[in-house]
Amino acid sequence: MKHIILAAFLLILSVSGLFAIRPKIDYQADYLEVTNVERHDTCLRVSVILKYLPGYWVNISKKGTFLRSRNDTARTYRLIGSENFELDKRIWMKESGQHKGVLIFEKLPADVRVVDMMETEDSGNIECIVAGINLEEEDTNQQPSMIDPGTLLGSASSERWDGLDPARYGDIPYYQEKGKAHVKGRIHGYHPVAGFSNLKIYTNNYITGSTDRQTESLNPDGSFEFDLNVDYPQYSTFVFGDLTTKDVFVIPGDTVEIVTTMETDFLKPTAGYRKYFGYNGKINDAAAVNLLTDSLISRLHLDEIIFKCYADKTDTLAISDNHKKEEIETAVNNVITELHDFLSPIPVSTYVKDLLATEAVSRLAIACEPSDGIKRLISCNPLTISTGYGFKYNPISIVSFNDSISTSQAENSFLHQLRAVNSLLEAIEVRTIHNRESLDKTKQNVAVLATQITYPALNQALLNAYGELTEDVVLEEHALKKDSEFTRLDIDDDADILQELIKPYEGNLIYVDFWALWCASCRHGIIGQKKVIEHFAGRPFKVLYVSDDTNIAGSNQWLEKKEIPGEHIYISSENWKRVFKYFNIDYIPFGVLIGKEGNLIKTHFYLDHHNSEKEIERHLND
Numbered sequence: 301m302k303h304i305i306l307a308a309f310l311l312i313l314s315v316s317g318l319f320a321i322r323p324k325i326d327y328q329a330d331y332l333e334v335t336n337v338e339r340h341d342t343c344l345r346v347s348v349i350l351k352y353l354p355g356y357w358v359n360i361s362k363k364g365t366f367l368r369s370r371n372d373t374a375r376t377y378r379l380i381g382s383e384n385f386e387l388d389k390r391i392w393m394k395e396s397g398q399h400k401g402v403l404i405f406e407k408l409p410a411d412v413r414v415v416d417m418m419e420t421e422d423s424g425n426i427e428c429i430v431a432g433i434n435l436e437e438e439d440t441n442q443q444p445s446m447i448d449p450g451t452l453l454g455s456a457s458s459e460r461w462d463g464l465d466p467a468r469y470g471d472i473p474y475y476q477e478k479g480k481a482h483v484k485g486r487i488h489g490y491h492p493v494a495g496f497s498n499l500k501i502y503t504n505n506y507i508t509g510s511t512d513r514q515t516e517s518l519n520p521d522g523s524f525e526f527d528l529n530v531d532y533p534q535y536s537t538f539v540f541g542d543l544t545t546k547d548v549f550v551i552p553g554d555t556v557e558i559v560t561t562m563e564t565d566f567l568k569p570t571a572g573y574r575k576y577f578g579y580n581g582k583i584n585d586a587a588a589v590n591l592l593t594d595s596l597i598s599r600l601h602l603d604e605i606i607f608k609c610y611a612d613k614t615d616t617l618a619i620s621d622n623h624k625k626e627e628i629e630t631a632v633n634n635v636i637t638e639l640h641d642f643l644s645p646i647p648v649s650t651y652v653k654d655l656l657a658t659e660a661v662s663r664l665a666i667a668c669e670p671s672d673g674i675k676r677l678i679s680c681n682p683l684t685i686s687t688g689y690g691f692k693y694n695p696i697s698i699v700s701f702n703d704s705i706s707t708s709q710a711e712n713s714f715l716h717q718l719r720a721v722n723s724l725l726e727a728i729e730v731r732t733i734h735n736r737e738s739l740d741k742t743k744q745n746v747a748v749l750a751t752q753i754t755y756p757a758l759n760q761a762l763l764n765a766y767g768e769l770t771e772d773v774v775l776e777e778h779a780l781k782k783d784s785e786f787t788r789l790d791i792d793d794d795a796d797i798l799q800e801l802i803k804p805y806e807g808n809l810i811y812v813d814f815w816a817l818w819c820a821s822c823r824h825g826i827i828g829q830k831k832v833i834e835h836f837a838g839r840p841f842k843v844l845y846v847s848d849d850t851n852i853a854g855s856n857q858w859l860e861k862k863e864i865p866g867e868h869i870y871i872s873s874e875n876w877k878r879v880f881k882y883f884n885i886d887y888i889p890f891g892v893l894i895g896k897e898g899n900l901i902k903t904h905f906y907l908d909h910h911n912s913e914k915e916i917e918r919h920l921n922d
Contacts, residue, residue, distance in 0.1 A: 313778070322439045325816055326432030327491030330541075330564045330573075331358050334417075334431050343380065344376065344408050345648050346433070348416070350391055350399040353566045360403070361419070362387040367405050370432070377406040377415075379893055395565040408435070416493075418883040426918065429493040444488060446559050446578030447554065449591040457647040464657040466681035466714070467648075472532075472757040474686075475507070477764075481586065487540060489562035490522025492787040494541060494645025495914055502537040503530050503550075506685040507761050509722045509729075509820070513828040515906060524564075533586070535688025544572035547688045549589040549655075554592065557581035562753040588648045589655055593688070596656050596875060599642055605631045609668040632664050632836050636674070658683040667753065679713040682755065721758045724749055730767045730817045730858055739773045742766060772861065786856060786868040788849060791875050797882055801844065801869065802894055808842040809908050809919050810894040817855045826864055828908035832863045837922055841908070844869055847878035848911060 305427065318419055320338040338349035344367070350358045359595060359866040362379050369375040384401035391399055408415070417431040483501075501514045507533075516526045528550055530536065535547040550556055556579065571577035579587050597603060606632070634797050639660055643653040661677050662684060678684055724745055746766050753759050793801045802810050813829070815822035826845065833843055843866035847855055850871050871879070883890065883903055893905040893915075901919065906912065 321436070321766070323336040324434040324437040324439045324441070325489070326434065327429065327489065327493055327562065328431040329429075330562075332430055333563065334433055337433065337435055339408065339435070342407055344377070344405045344435075346403045346405065348401060348403055350385070350393075350401065351397055351564050351566055352391050352393045353841055354395045354397050357392045358399070359390050360385070360387050365403070366428070367408070367433075368416040368418050369412050370416055375412065376418075376647075377408055380406055381833075383848055384748070386713065389688070392783040393566075393662050397842065413437075418665075430497065432491060441488070443561075443576060444486075444559055444580075446580055447583060447587065447591060449595050452583070452588065452591060452646055453595060455645075455647045457645050459647075459650060460518065461640070461644050461650055464654050464661070464677060464681075470652065470755070472682045472755055474551075474651075475532045475757040476552040477531055477760070478529070479531050481530050481550035482555040482672060483528050483548075483550065483558070484525035484527075484555070485523070485525075485558030485560070485580075487518070487522035487560055487562060490518065492520055494540040494562065496755070499524060500539040501528055503528065504534060504536075505531050505759060507531070507721070509725055511824040511828070513831070517833050532686065533589075534686045540572065540574075544574055544577075546577055547573040548752055549593065549688070549863070551584075551586040551588055551589075554584045554586035555581060556586050561872060570597075585649055585652050588652045591660065592646065592648070592652075592656055596660055597663075598644065600635045600638055600660060601631075601658060602635070606663060606667070607635065609664075610748050632668055632671075632674075635660060635664060655686060656684055657728065659687050662687040679715045682714050684715065685718075712754070715751050717755060717758055720749060721753065721762060728769055728821070730823070730854065736773060739769060772857070786852070786870060788852070788870045789875075791871065791878075796859050797875060797878050798894075798900070799898065801846065802898060805842040805844070805867070806898065807896055808840045809916065810842045810844060811898055811905070811916075812844045812848050812892045812894065813907065814883075814885065814888050814890045816888060817851055817858055819888050823858070823862075823908065824888050825908050826895040827862060830863075832907050832913055832916075836920075838914065841916060841920060846871060848873050870918065893919070 320336060322335060323337050325334055331350060331352050333351060334346060334347075335349060338345040338347075350360075352358050360379075360382070365377075365379045367377040379387070381387075381404040382401060383404070387397060393399060413436050414432070414434050416429045417433065418427050419430045420427050420565070426812040444715060456836050497518055499516045499518065501516070503512050503514070504510070505512070512529065514526075514528060516524055518524050525790055528536065530550055532550065532554055533551040535549050538544075538546050538558075540546070544560070546560075548556060548558065559580050560572070560574050560577045562898070563577045565571065566573050568577075579590050587906050593716070621793075639657050643656060646653070658677070658681055661674055665678050688762050727745075728742055733753065743766065746762050750759055753762070763777065789800065791797055801812065813822075813826065815826060817823070843868050846869045849870040849872055855870075856868070861889075879885065883892065889906070890903075891905045891907060893901040895901050897920075902915075906914075
């Protein structure tokens with residue numbers, strides 16, 4: 301009887317033309333996952349999972365969504381219906397961050413085997429691929445192998461660890477000027493239609509006070525391999541496309557092998573909203589820190605404690621609740637105790653354990669009111685500059701810890717010395733005109749400060765900056781440099797200030813950056829924009845750097861030294877005020893994007909952000 305029923309069922313399927321598989325997907329957008337396709341005599345049913353952050357929404361346009369044959373782009377098939385969600389309506393994401401449904405398309409001929417699901421904007425001018433679907437090829441992809449952190453946590457260490465001791469790093473032995481970390485890996489499921497073709501990596505050097513962005517190309521299969529410029533071990537920010545931003549620990553001389561995917565999971569922020577983000581290859585110090593960071597946070601419940609601390613700060617009722625304060629203090633003290641129990645048995649170097657302990661302590665120090673013991677572990681600890689949470693996101697708060705410890709400790713602490721060195725390096729960078737008088741004054745300042753600095757790496761940074769200044773002065777005296785080309789623009793009071801700025805560049809897409817030499821964020825941003833400008837060289841795209849005319853000589857020297865491309869424009873202080881009023885500017889840097897017709901496209905636009913290249917490309921192609 302069972303065989304008769306099964307035969308009848310198969311006959312019905314064959315008559316109806318039903319054919320269902322979980323298809324092989326070449327590529328799919330962040331917000332959508334194709335789970336199944338069914339060919340029918342009357343339609344094609346595509347089962348999907350819509351995905352985004354809980355409480356956010358996704359909108360599927362009936363008119364703008366269609367299938368297109370990969371082999372014959374003239375053959376397209378309309379979206380004619382859906383199940384379990386409405387088209388052309390905002391679909392709110394539940395707590396699961398997912399919403400399952402079915403998209404129903406027109407019937408596809410049997411010879412159409414590979415299609416791209418397309419989406420167009422309301423204007424109908426810009427098309428993008430949502431998913432590439434192989435209708436007759438099943439998905440056989442499995443999650444690639446990665447190193448399991450449990451292999452470290454389940455082992456036993458033969459090396460004794462007596463706890464975090466900042467004195468071990470008095471000479472900052474891990475600092476390597478012009479060091480390089482090797483990075484390789486692959487983004488599984490990547491396809492060039494994803495809308496991005498490179499990785500952007502942001503690194504910091506808190507000793508010199510500089511920030512750098514390195515851009516590396518992806519291969520068509522999503523693989524990558526490169527050397528990352530990094531002077532000391534640190535959590536560097538890796539940007540994979542629009543959504544995945546992940547802090548990865550890198551060490552000069554070590555290799556990190558990354559394994560991740562294009563598939564999204566918006567309940568996994570620690571994986572950069574990807575289904576998985578892990579590591580492979582040899583377990584060196586860099587790999588060990590990456591593998592153990594999330595385990596450390598989870599095991600010690602750091603996120604929960606930090607949340608309690610922030611709630612305590614923002615909740616006026618909790619401020620007077622002594623019981624809650626005691627609860628938080630107890631939790632913090634327990635973490636310090638548990639750090640030793642957690643890290644001691646792990647078979648990694650003392651250096652890795654000290655780094656992880658510093659990471660845990662700095663997270664607590666930023667969020668909670670730290671005890672004197674925690675303050676000392678931070679203030680006197682050179683490893684602080686390597687952390688991914690504390691120093692990176694709020695260095696000023698950590699430096700201020702010096703205010704609450706004894707004077708002798710504050711004067712001799714690492715962070716106190718670092719702050720003094722940073723201040724002098726800032727003066728050398730932008731506040732002095734490169735001439736013999738400024739050189740003599742800087743020499744005196746460097747000599748005085750050098751006698752107070754006990755960390756060789758900090759002194760080396762001072763000597764390097766002084767050496768560069770000496771070279772600049774010599775070049776200036778021998779007229780080996782030319783003045784940077786610039787425009788000093790006078791604008792009438794009754795003229796449209798924006799149109800006057802862009803008039804010489806009509807017909808181009810224009811980015812205008814309002815900046816000042818004294819603004820460190822402006823300088824860091826401008827340096828990060830160089831590669832973007834190079835990328836669009838030869839295209840109808842102009843970059844205008846606009847500042848006031850109070851320090852043309854110093855600004856030009858800096859622009860020339862850093863070899864900043866673009867148009868450099870100076871306006872009067874009065875017109876500078878008009879600019880601020882015109883755009884309602886509260887702070888700089890402040891960027892705007894202007895269309896080819898002179899229309900204002902976007903304010904608060906920043907050329908060094910990871911999605912700016914894609915937006916520029918889109919407007920250039922309009």
